[in-house]
Amino acid sequence: MSNEVSGLPHSENDEMRTKSLLTSYTYNEVEEIAKSVLNRVKCRPTLGIILGSGCGKLAEGVEEKEVISYKDIQGFPVSTVPGHEGRLVFGKLKGKSVVLMQGRAHCYEGYSPQKITLPVRTMKLMGVKVLFVTNAAGGINEKFSVGDIMIIKDHLNLAGFAGINPLVGMNDERFGPRFPALSGAYDEELRKIAKQTAADMGMTKFFQEGVYSMMVGPSFETVTECRFLKLIGVDATGMSTIPEVTVARHCNMRVFGLSLITNKCVMEFESQEFANHEEVLATGEMRSQDLQRFVAEMVSKIDV
Template sequence: MNYTKVMEAVKKIKETYSGKPRIGLILGSGLGVLADEITAPTVIKYHDVPYFPVSTVEGHAGQFVFGKLEHQEVVAMQGRFHFYEGYSMQDVTFPVRVMKELGVEILIVTNAAGGVNELFHAGDLMLISDHINFTGTSPLIGQNDDHFGPRFPDMSDAYRLDLREQARLLAQNLEIGVREGVYAGFTGPTYETPAEIRMMRTLGADAVGMSTVSEVIVANHCGLRCLGISCITNMAAGILDQPLSHEEVIETTEQVKETFLTYVKALVGNVK
């Protein structure tokens, strides 16, 4: 990843937005509604930022929203990029590096995921405790740029324990039932087969999806503290006798919208 390109993107954004966001939010499929809660918003379309890809998936608006949320200065990615859209892993994670250079310290990553743990139900929220990278690649492959981080970054606390502890306590106070588990990242765009899901369960995965892993790798590389939240939008292949669809994903996120909004807003307002 080219440091000069990142700084050109940052410079372009600062022509429109002069603030310094402390918290970054990456909003997954159907979860972009959270950005509508940001007050005094400054909206910057991805296509107006140099070197940015463009979101092509339903439920991803394709814009940055800067402003205040629960008295915190934030930037929300209303729509993310995916490896299956044909972008490189470096392109997919480019916005994470841009957010870091804009001043972000904490990154809250959300996604829509399939439930692998048979105790889960569609509509559950899951704090990500760790991940399994099943994409077969990494956004850090290639020459390392020390501007961003070390050649061999540590991933033993990728989803920060201190943030998860705060998130668990907040959920209790709000009386919101929150699961916790391991997220397995695949490339997509096909949904996983029943055999792959059985394998994932054997390996210790609780949920599966097509994003997040590469973003969190890069966030850790450049020193961001990460918190991950999956919305379990459907049970993964082979658990229920029904086909999987993106329409179901969007429908479930709509159903849990209010709980999701309440929880993430509380997190933004309280995380330290």
């Protein structure tokens, strides 16, 4: 039975709500946000799941639901994109205490990477130890098909080359080190469990493994950009995930990532095909049941 949790009076949050989109949050501020959220739910999550475009129905498998809208959480960025509900869903999944982000914010909506990753830091201070991230992505690898699910083994932070990184600014050692290592960002043990789970469930025909890259968006990639990504070893590309993974690893959370291949990236100048968000949502709908079953089974197999 779902329980929609009402927000605090907005007047109590005026100072936090008037912060700029570009503002970072201190450890003490994040701690207060985490406490305020936990005071409104019974659940004490140890596993967090971020649901990307077309993946929101994964929340349907959660039992003992408690729901809080992002707009009722001080400082949280509010999702503006179709397919992103914009709420935290707390409860039980395969007996594990979880919190799901049903939708996320993006840099292309005008938010800074520091703002986008506030929910991840909040999860950490709520007690989350393992983070699952999902996204919709365009297939760069020509062996991939629309509807494939890619286990992320590494990422290429192209936006980071231009200074778009959530760790820019003052560092607080209570979150993590000034210079965190991101080699091995996607937990090897969790990836092994995922591959075995896909095999046990008879899903290997549409499971892949590869490298994810993030472009800021909101425009889809040009032909030349797609060819460049292929040249440098990228298998799938999207507009999210890397800021959240960067902060999660900075906070010493274990990370597992999945990309749902929702479209094939256009590699030929003469092509009459064009990427569009409607295709992303349609593919998410088509593969939603498989994703729900797979993620639930993964959750049942890990210790958190």
